[in-house]
Amino acid sequence: MSTAGKVIKCKAAVCLEVKKPLSIVEIEVAPPKAHEVRIKILATGICRSDDHVISGSFHSPLPCILGHEAAGVVESVGEGVTSVKPGDKVIPLFVPQCGECSTCLNPKANLCTKNQLMDCNGMMRDGTSRFTYKGKPLYNFANTSTFTEYTVVTEDAVAKIDAAAPPEKVCLIGCGFSTGYGAALKTAQVEPGSTCAVFGLGGVGLSVVMGCKAAGASRIIGVDINKDKFAKAKELGVTDCVNPKDFDKPIHDVITEMTKGGVDYSFEVIGRTDTMTAALAACQMNYGTSVIVGMAPSLSEIKFHPMLLFTGRTWKGSIFGGWKSKEAVPKLVSDFMTKKITLDPLITHTLPFDKINEGFELLRSGKSIRTVLLF
Numbered sequence: 001m002s003t004a005g006k007v008i009k010c011k012a013a014v015c016l017e018v019k020k021p022l023s024i025v026e027i028e029v030a031p032p033k034a035h036e037v038r039i040k041i042l043a044t045g046i047c048r049s050d051d052h053v054i055s056g057s058f059h060s061p062l063p064c065i066l067g068h069e070a071a072g073v074v075e076s077v078g079e080g081v082t083s084v085k086p087g088d089k090v091i092p093l094f095v096p097q098c099g100e101c102s103t104c105l106n107p108k109a110n111l112c113t114k115n116q117l118m119d120c121n122g123m124m125r126d127g128t129s130r131f132t133y134k135g136k137p138l139y140n141f142a143n144t145s146t147f148t149e150y151t152v153v154t155e156d157a158v159a160k161i162d163a164a165a166p167p168e169k170v171c172l173i174g175c176g177f178s179t180g181y182g183a184a185l186k187t188a189q190v191e192p193g194s195t196c197a198v199f200g201l202g203g204v205g206l207s208v209v210m211g212c213k214a215a216g217a218s219r220i221i222g223v224d225i226n227k228d229k230f231a232k233a234k235e236l237g238v239t240d241c242v243n244p245k246d247f248d249k250p251i252h253d254v255i256t257e258m259t260k261g262g263v264d265y266s267f268e269v270i271g272r273t274d275t276m277t278a279a280l281a282a283c284q285m286n287y288g289t290s291v292i293v294g295m296a297p298s299l300s301e302i303k304f305h306p307m308l309l310f311t312g313r314t315w316k317g318s319i320f321g322g323w324k325s326k327e328a329v330p331k332l333v334s335d336f337m338t339k340k341i342t343l344d345p346l347i348t349h350t351l352p353f354d355k356i357n358e359g360f361e362l363l364r365s366g367k368s369i370r371t372v373l374l375f
């Protein structure tokens with residue numbers, strides 16, 4: 001029996017308040033309106049950005065449905081949708097690509113102005129929600145909301161992918177992998193023979209490592225306070241692992257000494273302001289580039305000595321790896337299918353969706369890289 005045009009009752013993990021486990025409840029998902037797509041989620045990864053909302057560090061309106069790293073299949077489409085149809089395998093995009101705004105029209109840029117990461121109003125573009133719980137609307141998160149059996153996104157926030165792609169793997173292309181890999185290849189544009197330092201060796205940081213390696217970096221220094229992250233980091237291309245806890249001087253001084261003057265490219269992939277400035281200071285003072293990938297707390301500010309930039313360093317940020325989402329995601333999936341890229345080392349745990357809170361505990365305790373939840 002077709003569900004198109006009807007309200008769907010389904011299971012979702014709702015974030016009712018901060019610092020509490022997600023509640024697995026039955027919600028209602030309204031049909032897609034014009035230029036919207038309703039997706040049945042097949043697999044979703046747990047990213048630290050979701051946890052930043054649960055911990056209260058990143059502000060997004062509650063109650064909401066988190067999750068932004070998923071793969072699914074189109075259940076139905078609203079009026080005017082032409083790029084996907086029911087039955088298509090897809091990846092939702094937390095950075096949309098409308099194709100019309102000033103950023104979409106600029107070949108160098110990717111953060112479509114219709115993204116919801118800055119103002120975070122948690123609503124669809126018409127100001128309403130497609131999710132209802134106990135008769136009240138629920139907010140969405142980052143254009144996507146994938147911790148639910150069904151979600152609704154705008155057409156510019158969904159990419160059609162190879163029908164044969166395994167959802168339990170390629171869901172990582174929806175965030176963690178693409179974000180890290182692109183930060184190295186597209187945002188920093190790491191060159192062959194360069195030296196790199198990656199601060200934070202979680203799912204995104206390890207993907208930066210893979211990007212640096214693919215670009216031909218000759219030395220990749222991995223920085224983490226959890227030494228259990230080092231073995232996998234080495235497997236993926238890290239040449240030197242450093243734990244700031246093992247030194248009694250600042251980690252940027254350690255890296256500057258190790259590289260006789262600082263790395264060509266550094267990446268902050270943790271989400272802390274102190275490591276953002278440390279990563280900046282760890283790159284070569286005149287031609288080094290430092291890229292912020294980690295998501296700092298909503299209310300944080302950075303204090304740093306202007307001399308760090310005055311000497312010539314470049315400081316950049318990178319969201320979704322600089323990729324233009326709708327066109328890049330299908331290509332990254334093809335690269336996975338042809339084994340040009342690998343995702344398997346990032347997936348340490350697979351759990352049924354009901355165990356989502358266990359998945360978050362694995363992340364918080366530093367035991368997992370990525371947990372993928374299956375529906």
Ligand code: PAD
Pocket residue numbers: 047048049050052175176179199200201202203204205223224225226229244269270271272275292293294295296318319320321363366369
């Ligand atoms: P993760 O928690 O799996 O990895 C973070 C790593 O940092 C862990 O291995 C920690 O042990 C390590 N760490 C923590 N504190 C320190 C410290 N003081 N010094 C050194 N290492 C430390 O997270 P993740 O890989 O899922 O995400 C990393 C960040 O990237 C996080 O802030 C997330 O919100 C952000 C992100 N940004 C984008 C984007 O588009 N820019 C996308 C996805 C995630």
Ligand code: ZN
Pocket residue numbers: 047048049050068069175176
């Ligand atoms: Zn993410």
Ligand code: ZN
Pocket residue numbers: 096097098099100101102103104111112113114
């Ligand atoms: Zn746009």
